[in-house]
Amino acid sequence: MAFDLEMIKKVYAVFPSRIAKARKVVNRPLTLSEKILYAHLHTDQKLENFGRGKTYVDFAPDRVAMQDATAQMALLQFMSAGKAKVAVPSTVHCDHLIVAKTGASDDLIIANTESKEVYDFLSSVSNKYGIGFWRPGAGIIHQVVLENYAFPGGMMIGTDSHTVNAGGLGMIAIGVGGADAVDVMSGMAWELKFPKLIGVKLTGKLNGWTSAKDVILKVAGILTVKGGTGAIVEYFGEGATSMSCTGKGTICNMGAEIGATTSTFGYDQSMERYLVATGRADVAKLATKIKEHLTADPEVYKNPEQYFDQVIEINLSTLEPHLNGPFTPDLATPISKVKEVATKNGWPLKVEVGLIGSCTNSSYEDISRAASLAKQVAAKGLKTKSVFTITPGSELVRYTIERDGFIDTFNKIGAKVFANACGPCIGMWSRVGAERKEKNTIVHSFNRNFQSRNDGNPNTYAFVASPELVTALAIAGDLGFNPLTDTLVNEQGQTVKLDPPTGDELPKKGFDVKDPGYQAPAKDGSKVDVKVDPGSDRLQLLEPFKPWEGKDIERLRLLIKAKGKCTTDHISMAGKWLKYRGHLDNISNNLLIGATNYFNDAINSVRNGLTGHYDEVPKVQRAYKAAGIGSIVVGDENYGEGSSREHAAMEPRHLGVRAILVKSFARIHETNLKKQGMLALTFANKADYDKIREDDIFDIKGLVAFSPDKPLTLIIHHSDGKIEEITANHTYNKNQIEWFKAGSALNAMGKARAKSSAKPTPKKSTSSKNKVVKKTVKKAVKKSAAKKKIVKKSSPKKSTNKKTVKKKNKK
DSSP states (O other), X not given: OOTTHHHHHHHHHHHHHHHHHHHHHHTSXXXXXHHHHHHTBOTTSOOOOOOTTTOEEEEOOSXXXXXXXXXXXXXXXXXXXXXXXXXXXXXXXXXXXXXXXXXXXXXXXXXXXXXXXXXXXXHHHHHHXXXXXXXXXXXXXXXXXXXXXXXXXXXXXXXXXXXXXXXXXXXXXXXXXXXXXXXXXXXOOEEEEOOEEEEEEEESOOOTTOOHHHHHHHHHHHHXXXXXBTEEEEEESHHHHHSOHHHHHHHHXXXXXXXXXXXXXXXXXXXXXXXXXXXXXXXXXXXXXXXXXXXXXHHHHHSGGGTOSEEEEEEXXXXXXXXXXXXSTTOEEEGGGHHHHHHHHTOOOBEEEEEEEXXXXXXXXXXXXXXXXXXHHHHTTOOOOSEEEEEOSBHHHHHHHHHTTHHHHHXXXXXXXXXXXXXXXXXXXXXXXXXXXXXXXXXXSSSOOBTTTTTSOTTEEEEEXXXXXXXXXXXXXXXXXXXXXXOEXXXXXXXXXXXXXXXXXXXXXXXXXXXXXXXXXXXXXXXXXXXXXXXXXXXXXXXXXXXOOSSOEEEEEXXXXXXXXXXXXXXXXXXXXXXXXXXXXXXXXXXXXXXBBTTTOOBSOEEOTTTSOEEOHHHHHHHHHHTTOOEEEEEOTXXXXXXXXXXXXXXXXXXXXXXXXXXXXXXXXXXXXXXXXXXXXXXXXXXXXXXXOTTOEEEEEOOTTOOTTOOEEEEEEOTTSOEEEEEEEOOOOHHHHHHHHHTSXXXXXXXXXXXXXXXXXXXXXHXXXXXXXXXXXXXXXXXXXXXXXXXXXXXXXXXXXXXXXXXXXXX
């Protein structure tokens, strides 16, 4: 039986009619993405032919998902919204706070001890507000969502950038910040600029060493880390229908690495098979009944160039396995060229560690294909040359692969099985020797490989590949090893060749699990008490940000001019800092400590304009805050790419940064900044980035007349007395400008709620009020006419009556 089946029935009941109405308005065939978007318009949103990449539109998502690191801040904000229960089905998943060190059992015990306060808070707040709670060890949010909640044609948002994983089951699933989640959980509309559409036509069929992972690695190489910004990527073609549902999930998952709003696939038999296998045959039946609406109109896929803003075509039959990296997930290299490119660039060829699993590649199919290679180690007399680890995506997968003997197979080659959690993928990895900061290479099947992300070592060269290729490279211990053509020498001195991986799409015996780790919320949460210790260093109740002063902002100091790639990992690191995700002041001590200063090429070293000395970024900003001085951060292209963590927006806001001025933004981060009352600005002329000096002072003009599509002006005061004026663009609409003026979107929500509650009760519609007023006026006129003669006869009495009435009114 599926979760929230009644909700899904309601979505499907109106799906066909809403699409029919949209098709009439748009007056052309619709893509799948458009169908889902139009079917989820908020009731207050007028139906029209929205301009792609231009029009802000209000939507009504079906559900919300949160992981434990982001859920803390999201739910602290929701507690301030004054709601008794969430308006849509919502869940919390404890997957981010478990450090991978010795193994699943021990690591889980430590996490439950060290993060007990946070888990207790999340459990109780979920219980109170009607939120499903998945305990530590239950699995990674995106895998658990795919197994339990995702459904074709649905729309969901999640407080993690890889929420897009659910596109593997035909959803429009979008990563957002906690403030967006609060809007939806509060029953409000969720705003998104109507996305552009990129179509990816897949022909042929995957074979041999090539997997679904290689599709997105190839696409990342084509589109780069920002090529999908503001767009939905829709996959179609014979190649799409030939691959597994979880393979589709892998492709959608890494769509976050190209900046895409989300990615999705049309409903097909692989999705039906997966729904049935994960106990949701009832959802599969419902979806099959309206399957024509859960994919694009036939004309779209016949002539994709007419309906998509961009079309890419990939032949799966000839696609080669890829290795992406280091330091960026879009540096794509075919495996046949890796050795040559690595040697040329000085990448360390020795593979120290191979890691498979994570939310991106932790399906039964992924693990079974990797296990088929692990079996060859003993069968061919080989010995694994690298450290090898496995991170299952959920307890459902872990229990099933243990039953089917895969974990025993991995143990025999010396592998280590970590807990069902994010672990090394997000930097929660206690890697021995990482503190020495030695230059080394690791390969993994995760999604991101930014500098320092996995183990905190800036000199770790991390490469992304499929679980199959990672396993082969770990066995060989050589980055330049090409399993398609190369051979290995076994322990007996014999030359052997690895056979291509094989595996099952779904377990032949079906999935099984003893305890999935789910906790249902109380039916009545009104009596549930949520406590936050005022002395806690892990949790802190939020104080509203101050509203805008009502005038232009002047005399801002430059905090940092960030050079090159500046992701949310650089702005607000994960790893050891994850434990402070519920305490805004404490986590603000990691503000921009990973960013490179343009002026000295140093990390976490900026000039304090008050003293002239260099110091750590958070310390300098706290000095400015203590002195009552605001500041500005200047950045490069695609600023804020990566994770959806709104802490990267809340921290500078909390410490007194007033504006972020960059060449371009990643979508989620720009929205997060707006939600927190920050000024998110871009250079009208990107060359103006070069005009910014280390000791500049800034004025931001035009805020009094702040309006959509009207640029702001920055006055730059150089220390030599020269003054320059540059133009800063923005993408704020009217509502977002109100967020800025109120101090944050949450403040604006509270302001609107207060205004609404101040109105006289009982409330009536404007039309009904007018009718009542008209009837009252008519009666008054009749009475006045009947008494008119009496009133005229005695004017003194008329005067006395007026005074009497006034006295009664005063009383």
